[in-house]
Amino acid sequence: MQKFIPVDRLARPEHMVVMRSRQVRDIRDEQNLDRRELPFDEEALRARLHGILTGEIQAMEAAGRTLFDFPDAPWEFQLDMARQVWDESRHTEIFHRLLEYMGGHLGDYIESEILWRCAQADDPAARVAGINRGLEGLACDVFEQLIRIAQRNGDEVIERAVDYVLADEITHVRMGSKWMRKLTEGDPERLRRAQEFQESVDEVFNFRGGRRAREDVTNDNGTLLTIAREARLLAGFTEEEIERLIASSRKSAAY
Ligand SMILES: [Fe+2]
Numbered sequence: 421m422q423k424f425i426p427v428d429r430l431a432r433p434e435h436m437v438v439m440r441s442r443q444v445r446d447i448r449d450e451q452n453l454d455r456r457e458l459p460f461d462e463e464a465l466r467a468r469l470h471g472i473l474t475g476e477i478q479a480m481e482a483a484g485r486t487l488f489d490f491p492d493a494p495w496e497f498q499l500d501m502a503r504q505v506w507d508e509s510r511h512t513e514i515f516h517r518l519l520e521y522m523g524g525h526l527g528d529y530i531e532s533e534i535l536w537r538c539a540q541a542d543d544p545a546a547r548v549a550g551i552n553r554g555l556e557g558l559a560c561d562v563f564e565q566l567i568r569i570a571q572r573n574g575d576e577v578i579e580r581a582v583d584y585v586l587a588d589e590i591t592h593v594r595m596g597s598k599w600m601r602k603l604t605e606g607d608p609e610r611l612r613r614a615q616e617f618q619e620s621v622d623e624v625f626n627f628r629g630g631r632r633a634r635e636d637v638t639n640d641n642g643t644l645l646t647i648a649r650e651a652r653l654l655a656g657f658t659e660e661e662i663e664r665l666i667a668s669s670r671k672s673a674a675y
């Protein structure tokens with residue numbers, strides 16, 4: 421079986437369309453549609469749940485590929501990745517059900533290939549830094565926001581379901597923190613490369629996701645993504661790393 425497979429090799433039902441997010445943004449611009457949806461709108465919530473659902477599918481596939489791509493990694497690392505496949509498959513089911521609960525179906529919207537592209541690192545330390553710490557750290561921010569939106573809407577189904585998933589994501593980030601450090605022990609150059617890969621993932625989302633520090637959001641109406649400090653601390657991010665993330669989100673806010 422081939423390693424590091426390209427995004428168009430992912431198995432999908434025929435009615436699903438996978439596209440680069442940039443392409444989607446260009447098409448929306450061409451049609452004079454807003455780039456950012458309002459999160460209180462039901463249609464926007466459906467689109468967001470669909471985006472998370474396809475993200476969970478790719479997270480499941482990525483953890484499986486990490487297991488397959490690095491057969492020489494320590495056994496405990498492989499066990500953690502196998503557990504993550506199981507967790508992400510449950511998340512896939514949960515978000516699929518939530519999407520249906522909101523009246524949507526798999527394939528109603530475009531699937532972005534962003535997570536899969538972030539998975540293309542040829543070192544397992546960089547792979548878990550980018551996916552588990554970068555992308556799943558972002559998932560903590562997104563889920564915390566979704567919980568707040570559900571609370572405001574008085575929707576306990578979404579609030580509780582997402583809270584259960586968030587608990588798992590915190591363990592995935594923690595796993596990433598553990599393995600990024602363990603795999604690079606005694607090799608500061610390899611650690612630096614892994615951290616750089618994670619930072620490149622973070623940058624993409626600071627710029628595109630409109631992510632901000634909570635303190636910088638004066639009127640939090642849910643349109644901006646704030647950094648989930650508490651969840652990230654639980655997940656093994658250091659205060660310094662969170663401050664760096666905040667600093668880089670401030671930098672990108674200038675665009
Ligand atoms: Fe997940």
Ligand SMILES: [Fe+2]
Binds near residue numbers: 588
């Ligand atoms: Fe995860």
